[in-house]
Amino acid sequence: DAGVTQSPTHLIKTRGQQVTLRCSPKSGHDTVSWYQQALGQGPQFIFQYYEEEERQRGNFPDRFSGHQFPNYSSELNVNALLLGDSALYLCASSLFSWGAVEAFFGQGTRLTVV
């Protein structure tokens, strides 16, 4: 059973460019969340998708957008890249529940903006 897969693993972009990161959730999971982790910090919540809708959003500018497809996979798009967007981007999948939810994380995409 494949876990959460993210692509690409590493990416170098130039300031001002746009980037798309991809995530396939763990089999059977229907909810995808994205986190940004700066060096030496804990992950920060960007947004969560469920039933192809953005269910909750963290404190990130509109340059960060996402999408969830009918097969539950998801994309994170970042426009007008800034140097400060350099970070590890983590995708987490889970199965929707009204109770406690354990999230399964992918290995992340390391984005470097130069």
Place this chain on the structure above:
Amino acid sequence: SQQGEEDPQALSIQEGENATMNCSYKTSINNLQWYRQNSGRGLVHLILIRSNEREKHSGRLRVTLDTSKKSSSLLITASRAADTASYFCATDAEDDYKLSFGAGTTVTVRA
């Protein structure tokens, strides 16, 4: 801003010793989870404790939760070199779908 804060920021111990790290958080929670991260890669879920639980065990891990003090501790017994990693606590709250992470504790286990 981070919801939780782990203490200490870094910990170095000898193989076979126990490692204890603490997490404090600011607002009421539903659940608290601990995750491990190796070398800046993906996070691995270790244990989840609900707000109405006080202690939980999983293998060599023991987690406690004190909601009156808004704090939790993670104990790793008989540490191994493979336990070298960063450990994060994460909380979730009522009507809140996100996990809020602390800045983590970096644990180094020396052979």
